[in-house]
Amino acid sequence: MPERRVDIDLAAVRHNVRHIAEIASPARVMAVVKADGYGHGAVPVARAALEAGAAWLGVAHISEAVELREAGIEAPILAWLHTESSDFAAAIELGIDLGISGWELTHVVSEARRLERPARVHLKIDTGLGRNGCPPDQWEALLGRALENQEHGLIRVVGVFSHLAVADEPDRDETDHQIERFRDAVAVAEDAGVDLEVRHLANTPGTLSRPDAHFDLVRVGLGIYGLSPFGGQSSAELGLRPAMSFRTSIANCKEVPAGHGVSYGLSYLTDKRTTLGLIPVGYGDGVPRAATGAPVAVGGRFYPVVGRIAMDQLVIDFEETGIADSADSPLGQEAVIFGDGNGTPTADDWARASGSINYEIVTRISPRVARRYIDAEADL
Numbered sequence: 001m002p003e004r005r006v007d008i009d010l011a012a013v014r015h016n017v018r019h020i021a022e023i024a025s026p027a028r029v030m031a032v033v034k035a036d037g038y039g040h041g042a043v044p045v046a047r048a049a050l051e052a053g054a055a056w057l058g059v060a061h062i063s064e065a066v067e068l069r070e071a072g073i074e075a076p077i078l079a080w081l082h083t084e085s086s087d088f089a090a091a092i093e094l095g096i097d098l099g100i101s102g103w104e105l106t107h108v109v110s111e112a113r114r115l116e117r118p119a120r121v122h123l124k125i126d127t128g129l130g131r132n133g134c135p136p137d138q139w140e141a142l143l144g145r146a147l148e149n150q151e152h153g154l155i156r157v158v159g160v161f162s163h164l165a166v167a168d169e170p171d172r173d174e175t176d177h178q179i180e181r182f183r184d185a186v187a188v189a190e191d192a193g194v195d196l197e198v199r200h201l202a203n204t205p206g207t208l209s210r211p212d213a214h215f216d217l218v219r220v221g222l223g224i225y226g227l228s229p230f231g232g233q234s235s236a237e238l239g240l241r242p243a244m245s246f247r248t249s250i251a252n253c254k255e256v257p258a259g260h261g262v263s264y265g266l267s268y269l270t271d272k273r274t275t276l277g278l279i280p281v282g283y284g285d286g287v288p289r290a291a292t293g294a295p296v297a298v299g300g301r302f303y304p305v306v307g308r309i310a311m312d313q314l315v316i317d318f319e320e321t322g323i324a325d326s327a328d329s330p331l332g333q334e335a336v337i338f339g340d341g342n343g344t345p346t347a348d349d350w351a352r353a354s355g356s357i358n359y360e361i362v363t364r365i366s367p368r369v370a371r372r373y374i375d376a377e378a379d380l
């Protein structure tokens with residue numbers, strides 16, 4: 001029985017990558033493994049994704065890309081979020097591609113000159129998200145600077161990319177506008193004489209709902225972990241298998257009278273005599289404190305979290321009596337916080353209960369919880 005454990009099913013990751021690669025084909029797949037692989041472990045997920053046919057890896061920070069290189073991973077890697085303190089020299093030395101929105105170019109070029117080695121860059125256009133990316137009215141100027149440095153052998157412009165804002169809501173027309181602006185920016189780059197290896201725009205929702213956003217490469221994070229980006233569609237409906245499950249066992253079980261308070265603030269009072277189960281998992285383990293009401297599975301049945309979630313523990317209500325001291329007492333039984341949805345709650349359930357998104361639920365599970373890698377195919 002696990003004390004407290006997150007299991008990562010690498011066979012599920014491979015299945016998801018193969019499934020998405022089929023949908024994206026002929027575009028290639030970049031497996032996005034930033035934030036420690038959305039909490040799943042960047043290196044094991046990267047290896048599994050590459051085995052299953054991903055051609056690229058994507059991360060936010062150069063430091064994350066360096067970790068992958070240090071683990072011996074040689075596939076192309078793109079890092080796209082930098083500050084003036086980012087280690088551009090390490091990126092150039094380790095052959096890590098750099099996303100460039102504007103100011104970074106000066107820094108990258110000066111490191112490339114010092115190292116006498118060209119940097120591989122992907123120029124980012126802001127097609128509407130309003131975060132990183134070059135404003136369209138400065139695009140030609142950025143291309144001009146990039147081409148000049150390319151002529152001097154300091155950089156090689158291999159990609160143009162952008163990021164979608166509302167692809168998880170397929171009915172919204174802003175995605176059409178973003179695709180249109182992206183096509184324009186690519187055309188301007190190609191007319192200026194840039195010889196592109198890859199044009200890329202789509203994230204997971206864009207990949208699944210907009211074939212016209214695939215271009216040469218899709219950058220897929222959430223989907224490779226088996227989670228759905230759409231409010232109205234489950235993982236199973238998309239042919240995806242959630243890779244992460246979070247399990248523990250019941251740490252205490254006792255019967256209490258009606259009117260008994262539960263957890264800090266005594267915000268929950270039992271309305272009848274009932275049995276409470278103590279789960280040794282709290283916000284210190286990364287479950288959201290706001291998720292009161294979320295389901296926990298014990299013996300295949302779901303029970304709600306009652307009262308406030310504390311740093312180390314939370315309480316579920318079995319809404320039954322006479323079980324605490326019986327032969328089949330829940331004490332010590334396995335409790336599933338979330339899993340693949342086959343008889344378990346899901347990360348989506350915890351997202352709904354806490355007013356968040358499944359991305360955050362899996363990414364925030366803290367290092368206090370041990371990760372274990374399982375590989376269902378290898379067990380066959």
Ligand SMILES: *Cc1c(COP(=O)(O)O)cnc(C)c1O
Binds near residue numbers: 032163220221223229
């Ligand atoms: C995180 C990220 C992605 C992946 O998004 P998903 O919705 O998880 O697929 C793709 N591109 C960029 C620039 C990102 O920051």
